[in-house]
Amino acid sequence: MPNRREFAKLVLAGGAGMLAPRGLWPAKAGVPAPPQNSDDKFDLLIEGGTVIDPSQNLNGVFDVAIKDGKILEVSKNIAKDRALKTVSAKDRIVTPGFIDMHAHCYDGVSIGMNADRYCLNRGVTTMLDAGSAGSATFPNFRKYIINTSTTRIVALLHISPIGTIMFDGGLANLSWLNPQVTAKMATDNKPVVAGIKIQLTKAITGSNDLDALKIALQAAEMAHLPLMVHIEDPYSTLPEILKPLRKGDVFTHCYTNHTHGILDANGKIIPEAREARDRGVIFDPAQGQTHFSFDVAEKCMAQGFLCDTISTDLTIVTVERRVFDLPTMVSKFMSIGVPLDKAIAMVTINPSRVFDFGAQIGTLHPGSEADVSIYELRDGKFEFEDSEGIKRNGQKMLASKAVVRRGQLFINAV
Numbered sequence: 001m002p003n004r005r006e007f008a009k010l011v012l013a014g015g016a017g018m019l020a021p022r023g024l025w026p027a028k029a030g031v032p033a034p035p036q037n038s039d040d041k042f043d044l045l046i047e048g049g050t051v052i053d054p055s056q057n058l059n060g061v062f063d064v065a066i067k068d069g070k071i072l073e074v075s076k077n078i079a080k081d082r083a084l085k086t087v088s089a090k091d092r093i094v095t096p097g098f099i100d101m102h103a104h105c106y107d108g109v110s111i112g113m114n115a116d117r118y119c120l121n122r123g124v125t126t127m128l129d130a131g132s133a134g135s136a137t138f139p140n141f142r143k144y145i146i147n148t149s150t151t152r153i154v155a156l157l158h159i160s161p162i163g164t165i166m167f168d169g170g171l172a173n174l175s176w177l178n179p180q181v182t183a184k185m186a187t188d189n190k191p192v193v194a195g196i197k198i199q200l201t202k203a204i205t206g207s208n209d210l211d212a213l214k215i216a217l218q219a220a221e222m223a224h225l226p227l228m229v230h231i232e233d234p235y236s237t238l239p240e241i242l243k244p245l246r247k248g249d250v251f252t253h254c255y256t257n258h259t260h261g262i263l264d265a266n267g268k269i270i271p272e273a274r275e276a277r278d279r280g281v282i283f284d285p286a287q288g289q290t291h292f293s294f295d296v297a298e299k300c301m302a303q304g305f306l307c308d309t310i311s312t313d314l315t316i317v318t319v320e321r322r323v324f325d326l327p328t329m330v331s332k333f334m335s336i337g338v339p340l341d342k343a344i345a346m347v348t349i350n351p352s353r354v355f356d357f358g359a360q361i362g363t364l365h366p367g368s369e370a371d372v373s374i375y376e377l378r379d380g381k382f383e384f385e386d387s388e389g390i391k392r393n394g395q396k397m398l399a400s401k402a403v404v405r406r407g408q409l410f411i412n413a414v
Contacts, residue, residue, distance in 0.1 A: 032062060032074040041082055042067035043407060046372060049089025053096055054345035055363035064094060066370040069407035074364050087409060089374050092401055095344050096362050097125025097371030100326045101351040102228070102252055102286040102311035105153060106132035106141050110166060111315035115151040118314055121412055122325040123400030125371035126361055127151060128351070130228060130252070130286070130313070131158035131197030135178070135185040138163075138193070146192060150405055152371070154357050156197035156228055157186045159216040164197075165204050172206040177215045183222035191358030195250075196220040196227045202235040209235045217244060226250060226355065228284075232291055233258040239272035247280030250354065254283040254307055255300065257293035257388065267299050274305070282354050287323050287387055288313030294386040298336055306338065309354065310346040322385045327375065327398040332384040335394025340377070372404040 046064040051074060053059075063078040064071065080086050100119060105127060106112035112132055119127045133141035138157060146153045158164060159177050171177070186193040198216035200209045213229065220227040228250040231241055238260045242251065254262055262273050277283065285292055285307050300306070310333055312323050323329065330343045338346075352362030360368040378397045385391050400412040 032056065032058060040067060040072070041084070042072050043084050044370075044404065044409060045078060045080060045083035045086040046089050046094055046374065046404070047078075047080070047086055049092045049094035049374065051094045051364065052341050052344050053348075053364045054341055055096065055349040056365060058364070059341055062094075064364060064372060066372075066404065066407050069370050071364050071366050071368050071370050073366060085409070087374075087402065091376075093375045093377055093398075095373045095375070096348040096364050097369075097403065097405065098123055098326050098330075098347045098373050099351040099357070099362060100124050100127040100311055100314065100347070101284060101309050101354065102130045103127045103314040104132045104164065105129050105145060105149070105151075105314075106163070107145055109137075109141075110164060111317065112145075113314055113316050113319050115145075115149050115153055118319045118325055120151040120403060120405060120410065121400070122327055123373040123375060123398075123403045123412065124326045125152060125373065125403060125405050126357060127153055128194065128355060128357075129153055129155040130230075131156045131164050131199075133163040134158040134161040135181045136161040138185055138189065142189065142192060152357065152359070152361075152405070154192060154194045154355065156195045157182055157189075157193050159196060159198045159212070159219055165199055168203045169206060170204050171199065171212050172204070172208055174208055174211055174215065177212060179215050179219035179222060182219040186219070186223040186225060191356050193225070194355040194357065195225045196223065197230070198227065199230040200234045200236075200241060201230070201232050203233070205235060207235050210240060213241060213244065217246075220249075228252050231260075232256050234260050236260070238262065238270060242272050242276045242281065245276060245281045248282065248354070250282040250284050251276065252284045252286045252311070253288070253291035253313075255285045255293055255297040256291045257296050258290075261296065263296060263299060269300060269303050269305050277305075282309065283307045284309045284311050286311045286313040287318070287329065288315070289317055290387045292387045294336065294390050294392055301337065308346065309351045310343060311351075322387065327400060328384070331382065331394060331397045332392075334396050335382070335384050335392050340396070370404055370407040373400065374402040374404075375399060376401050
C-alpha cells in the first residue's frame with residue numbers, strides 16, 4: 001500500500017485529477033486481476049452483481065469469491081459448486097467495503113455513536129474515529145470500543161489528552177497539550193492509531209489556534225503520522241492555517257460556509273487552498289452538524305476543486321438528521337453531480353491511500369481483505385439537506401442490502 005507521502009503522486013493531480021483515480025495495481029480497464037488459486041474451494045460466492053471497484057477500473061457484472069477472510073477471485077461465471085455459500089447480488093451494486101474517514105464512535109461517551117449500528121449496518125466496513133479520545137482516554141476507548149466492534153475502527157489521537165473538545169476554550173490553555181505524550185501513545189498503538197487530530201475553532205482555541213496547530217504538528221512529526229485538522233470559524237485566517245500543513249495532512253470540513261473558509265468574498269477558491277492541494281494536502285468534507293454547505297461545494301466543484309474523500313462526521317446527533325450515514329452522503333454528492341463510480345472511489349480506494357488502516361482495504365483485488373458492500377441503487381426523488389438546512393433533490397439513493405466484513409456475511413435491512 002502506498003504510504004501517505006506517495007498518495008499525492010497517485011491521486012492528487014489537482015481537482016480535475018481527482019475525478020479519475022488510479023488503482024493501486026496496474027490493470028486494464030474492466031479486466032479483473034488474475035485469481036489466486038482458482039481451483040480451490042472457497043467460503044463465499046457473491047454472484048452476479050455489478051461490481052464497481054475504482055482501484056481496478058472495474059464496472060461490470062462479475063462474481064466475487066472469498067476464502068479465509070480474503071478476496072480470492074473476481075471474474076465472470078465462477079462455478080457455484082466451488083462455494084460453501086452463495087449469495088445472489090443480481091440487480092445490486094457490489095463494491096469494496098465503504099470507508100468513513102471521519103466519524104465519532106466512542107459509544108456512551110460524549111457524542112459517540114455505535115459503529116456496528118450506524119456503519120456496518122449501513123454497508124460501511126471501516127471507519128476512522130476522528131479524535132474522540134486523546135492520550136489519557138485512548139486505552140479505554142481501544143479496550144471497550146475498538147477491540148469489541150465488528151466494524152473495523154482505526155483512530156486518530158486527539159492532541160487534547162481527553163479527546164474531542166465540546167466546550168469553549170478547551171484548547172486555549174496550551175499547557176494541557178503535550179506532543180511527546182501524544183506521540184508516544186500514538187506510536188505504541190499503531191496501526192490502530194493512524195494519525196493525530198486537532199480542532200481549530202475560535203470558540204475552542206481562542207487566539208491560540210496557530211500555536212496549538214504547531215504542537216499538534218510536532219506530535220504528528222514525532223509519531224510519523226498524518227494530521228487531520230478540523231477547520232471551522234477559526235481565529236486565524238485559512239491561509240495561515242494551511243501554510244504549515246504537510247503532504248498527506250487532511251483539511252476536514254473543507255466545504256463549510258463559515259468565516260475564513262475556502263472561498264473568498266467573490267466566491268473564488270483562495271489560491272492557498274490550491275497550493276495546499278498541489279503539495280499533497282487532502283480535502284475532506286465531513287458534514288457533521290454545522291460543517292457542510294451545498295453552495296460552497298457546488299462553487300468549488302464548478303472551479304474544478306472536488307474534495308478527495310467523502311465522510312460524515314457521524315455522532316449521536318447526525319445519525320438522526322441531515323447526515324444519517326455514509327451511503328446517504330455518497331448519494332448526496334451524486335445529487336450535486338459526482339458520478340457514482342467517482343463517489344465510490346472517494347469512500348473506498350481514496351481514503352485507503354490517506355491513512356494506514358493496518359490492512360489492504362478499499363479494493364477487491366485478490367489477496368486483499370474481504371470487506372465488501374452490497375447496495376441497491378434506488379431510483380426516485382430523494383431530498384438531501386446540508387448543515388444550513390438548504391436542500392437538493394437527487395434521483396438516486398444507495399441502500400445497504402448486505403455487507404461482508406473480513407469474509408463474514410451480514411444481511412442488512414435498511
